[in-house]
Amino acid sequence: MSVPSETSPASPDVTFTNVGAARWWHRGVFASQTAYVTLALLALIVVMSFASPYFLTEGNLQNVAKNFSFIAIATLGITFVIITGGIDLSVGSLMCFAAMITSMVMTSLSTPGMPLSSLFVHLAADGKTVVANVPGLILIVSVLAGLVVSLIVGLINGVCVALLGLSPFVTTLGMLSIVRGLGYVISNGKGSFPGGPDADYFYALTQGDVYGVPAPFIYLILLALLMALVLHHTTFGRHVFAIGGNEKAAELTGVSVPRVKIEVYVVGALAAGLQGIIISGWLGSAPANMATSYELNVIAAAVIGGANLAGGIGGPLGAIVGCVLLEVIRNGLVLAQVNSYWQQTLVGVIIIAAVLVDRIRARLL
Amino acid sequence: MSATGTAATAAAAPVLDLKGIGKQFGAIRALHGVDLTIRPGEVVGLMGDNGAGKSTLVRIIAGNFPPSQGTIHFDGREVHFHRPMDSRSVGIEVVYQDLALANNLTAAANVFLGRELKRNFGPLVLLDHKGMEARALELFRELRSETRPHDLVKDMSGGQRQAVAIARTRLSNAKLVMMDEPTAAISVRQVEQVLSLIHRLKEQGIAVILISHRMPDIFAVCDRVVVMRRGEKKADKPVADTSPEEVTALITGAKEAA
Numbered sequence: 001m002s003v004p005s006e007t008s009p010a011s012p013d014v015t016f017t018n019v020g021a022a023r024w025w026h027r028g029v030f031a032s033q034t035a036y037v038t039l040a041l042l043a044l045i046v047v048m049s050f051a052s053p054y055f056l057t058e059g060n061l062q063n064v065a066k067n068f069s070f071i072a073i074a075t076l077g078i079t080f081v082i083i084t085g086g087i088d089l090s091v092g093s094l095m096c097f098a099a100m101i102t103s104m105v106m107t108s109l110s111t112p113g114m115p116l117s118s119l120f121v122h123l124a125a126d127g128k129t130v131v132a133n134v135p136g137l138i139l140i141v142s143v144l145a146g147l148v149v150s151l152i153v154g155l156i157n158g159v160c161v162a163l164l165g166l167s168p169f170v171t172t173l174g175m176l177s178i179v180r181g182l183g184y185v186i187s188n189g190k191g192s193f194p195g196g197p198d199a200d201y202f203y204a205l206t207q208g209d210v211y212g213v214p215a216p217f218i219y220l221i222l223l224a225l226l227m228a229l230v231l232h233h234t235t236f237g238r239h240v241f242a243i244g245g246n247e248k249a250a251e252l253t254g255v256s257v258p259r260v261k262i263e264v265y266v267v268g269a270l271a272a273g274l275q276g277i278i279i280s281g282w283l284g285s286a287p288a289n290m291a292t293s294y295e296l297n298v299i300a301a302a303v304i305g306g307a308n309l310a311g312g313i314g315g316p317l318g319a320i321v322g323c324v325l326l327e328v329i330r331n332g333l334v335l336a337q338v339n340s341y342w343q344q345t346l347v348g349v350i351i352i353a354a355v356l357v358d359r360i361r362a363r364l365l
Numbered sequence: 366m367s368a369t370g371t372a373a374t375a376a377a378a379p380v381l382d383l384k385g386i387g388k389q390f391g392a393i394r395a396l397h398g399v400d401l402t403i404r405p406g407e408v409v410g411l412m413g414d415n416g417a418g419k420s421t422l423v424r425i426i427a428g429n430f431p432p433s434q435g436t437i438h439f440d441g442r443e444v445h446f447h448r449p450m451d452s453r454s455v456g457i458e459v460v461y462q463d464l465a466l467a468n469n470l471t472a473a474a475n476v477f478l479g480r481e482l483k484r485n486f487g488p489l490v491l492l493d494h495k496g497m498e499a500r501a502l503e504l505f506r507e508l509r510s511e512t513r514p515h516d517l518v519k520d521m522s523g524g525q526r527q528a529v530a531i532a533r534t535r536l537s538n539a540k541l542v543m544m545d546e547p548t549a550a551i552s553v554r555q556v557e558q559v560l561s562l563i564h565r566l567k568e569q570g571i572a573v574i575l576i577s578h579r580m581p582d583i584f585a586v587c588d589r590v591v592v593m594r595r596g597e598k599k600a601d602k603p604v605a606d607t608s609p610e611e612v613t614a615l616i617t618g619a620k621e622a623a
Contacts, residue, residue, distance in 0.1 A: 233491040235481050238470075242478055245467030252465040253533070254450060254479035312469035 033306035033358040034318035041325045048328065052335040060331070062214060068320075068327035069216035070279050071294060075301045075319040076220075076227050077271020080264040082302055083231075084243045085311025086161060086168040088268045090175035092294035094153055095276030097183045099286035102146030102277045103194040104186070109138045110196020121197065132197040139198040139205075146277050147270060153179060154269025158262030176295065184288050191287035194280065206281020216278050223271075224316040231315060240264060244311030272298075300347060301326055304354045325350070377404045378441060380540050380572045381426070381457075386435035388421055388596075395421040396596045399435070405540065408563060408573040410583035410604070413593035414616055419576055422593070423543055426574075427459045428452035440540065458534035462545040464526055466518045472525075473501035473514035476532045504532040508565050510558065524555030531562050542566055543574040548582050560586045580609045592616055592623075599623070 048055045074091050081088045109120045110130055120138050124131045132138055153175060160171040194202050208215045231237035239260045242250040251257045280286040305322025307314030329350070330343050381403040388396040396418045403409055413419045425432050428446030437444050439455050446452045449459075466475050474497070482493040482500070501514035510528035512521070518529060527547055534542045544563070548556045556579075563586050566573050577583055583590055584604055592600040592615040600607075600615045600623040607623070614620035 229491075233494075235483065235490075235492065238474060238478070238481060238492060241469055242467045242474075245469035246465065248463070249465035249467050249475075250478065252449070252459075252461060254453070312467070 031361075032313070032318070033354060033361075034315065034321060036357065036361070037305060037318070037325065037354055038321050041321055041328065044325070044328055044332070048332050048335070052332070054335055055332070058212065060335075062209070062212065064324075064327050064331050065217045066214040066282070067331070068323040069214060069220045070275070070282065071297050071301060071326075072220050072320055072323040073216070073223060073278070074268075074272045074275040074294070074298045075305075075323050076223055076316055077268040077275075078298050079227075079302050079305075079307050079314045079316070079319045080231075080240060081168070081268040082299075082307045082309060083240050083311060083314040084261060084264050085247065085309075086261065086264065087172060087299070087309065088157065088265065088272075089169065089172040089295050089299075090153065090157065090179055091268065091272035091275075091298055092291045092296075093176045093179035093183065094150055094269055094272040095279060095291035095294060096286060096288070097153070097179045097276070098146040098150045098273030099276035099280035099290060100183050100187055100192050100288070101149045102142045103192040103280055103286045105145040106138055106142035106198060106202065107192065107195040109141065110198065130197055136198060136201055138196060139201050142194075142198075143277060147273050150269045150273025151266055153273075154266035155262065157269065158265035161265065162258035162261035180292075187286075187288050189288050191285055191290070193285045202281055203284075206278045216282070219274075219278070220320070224320055227316040236260065236263065241312060244308075244313070247311075297326065300351050304351055306354075306358070377406075379403060379438070380405050380440055382438040383426075384436045384438075386422065386425060386432045386437070388425060388430075388433045394596055396425075396432070399593075399596075399598050401591065401598065401601070403541065403572045403574065405572055406567050406570045407589065408567050408575060408587045410587035410590040411574055411576045411593065412578070412583060412590060412612060412616055417593040417616075418596040419593050420545075421596075423459070423545065423574070423576060426452065426457060426541075426543065428457075453537065456537065456540035458537065458539040458542050460527070460530045460534060460542065460544040460547060462547075462549065464530040466526055466529060468519035469517065471515050471517055472505075472512055472521070472529045472532075473498045475518055475529050476501045476504065476514075476536065478533075480536060500536075501532060504535050507535065508532060508562050510562065522555060523552065524558035527555070527559045528562060531566070534566075539571060541572045541574070543576070545576045546578070547575070548577060548579055556582065580612065583612070584609060594618055 054060050074095065078088050078091055108114045109117050110132075111117055112121060112123055112130060119133070120141070121130050121132055123129065157172055157175055160166045161168050205215060210218060231240065239250060239255045242255055243257055243260055247257060276286070276291060279291065283290070301322035302314065302319055303309060303322070304325055305318030305320070307318055326347060329346060333340060333343050333346070379402045381401070383399060383401040386396055386399040386401075387394070399418075399422060401422075411419050411422070424430060426437070428449045428451045431445065431447060437446070439457070444451075444455060467478065470478070477497045482496045483490050484493040484496070498514040505512040505514065505528060508528050508531060510525060510532075512525045512528045518526060521529070531542070547559050560582060563573055563575065575583065575587060587604050589601060590604050590607060590612060591598060592612060594616065599621070600612075602623060611620065611623060615623055
């Protein structure tokens, strides 16, 4: 938004006599829940840095950065859904499922004798070592496979919600179960491991770092910038907010509501799938119970960061701040040697506190 | 002023011409044999009790559903609307009772909702924020409304919200604007603003259909008043030739027709 001025050149016969302009701190990002949750986070970081000598060490910061990146990408995605007033409970299951598909495709394409594998690998002269025909190709194909599956799940969610008129909660609750079940079915409950000649690239891209900055953190920042651009500078983003603000109005003014809704569920699912694939690289496997109940962490992070479940409000900064806050608290409790069982209780308190403070602020200002 | 307004526009070709419009929903006869002619710059008040057929008529003109009988001519051509976009594309705009605004967006964003201005930024097609704010400011000035394009709609008064909804109709150079109860839920001062907004539209040669229950508004701003009862048009006369008492009698059925 451009900076408005008191002297905006209204024509002489129009005066803003009794209509004051909102001061800058009552407006935009400064008046949002995201703003004071960010302040709370900064305060917490300052307190932590005094409370524990280990908090600001490079190793610990890397740890924090990596840990929150593991839910933050999915949080960016679900924020789109939440802004339209929807919800996606299937993200945790989908993280696992996409990761499984990716590692299974990778392993399968790298095993001579499996279907299609001859296109991708051949045996070296020793008869044992598997060599990729085109290095990196298996990685690309298997990651794409995971993302395509996510896209299909997102499409089904979106079609059920936008075209069939089912409630987002029920649709994605069902999808949570369907996708988790499919994960057990295809893996026979055992989970799967990324393998083959491209596995090293996969690990480098998921758990590697660039000058000490964890790779997932770099993806997160790039995706967050992309999201800010899409939300605030494209027609799609404008319509996402409009649907969350007043769906009827969006429809009456010619916004293609079903299309935008389907698109947000696809975006949410793709983000969850990518997130799952990255997590599996960090874990070194995609167990069948991976990311169980992560949907709740993701939603909690989004809500703490200021996304409104009623729709119309949210953004990448809030999504990231919510994730960082959750992780700093977790990390802080560990460093303070507090019984880690307290963590969940505290997270719950913070969710309610963040929303409550916003309500109080809205009354006072 | 209403009498002279009517005289000045009487010669012009009608912008909207309804002939014998009827509508049945199953066994219910919602409209029967309604004729209505509106000329450019004319403000017509549409009155009637609940269930008199006002909204059905408006929704037929807006393209929500087609009539069962009768023809619609717009701007001299016969038209058949199946969707709201059909009527909008020929120049009919509706200001809905609940205004159809997104509270979480700015005034400018609401004015341009669904019709955003874009510009190319290299390979990207991005929103033209400056262009939209500038055009929205122009429209608000044209309507003499104290509305800032970058203010959020949720912080606005009822009158300002009306201005935003009406400014939206000005984007497309509409020839006919239908307003559904625009003064139903706002303060006295804001009612004045809305009525002056209607005058602005009239000055620019735009025909207005005003649906209202408020007799003073109809008599303040309309050239003609049309009274509906039980799906039929019972009266259609210049406001100068009638009185609030007569209109009330026509609405309730105390007086059969005029």
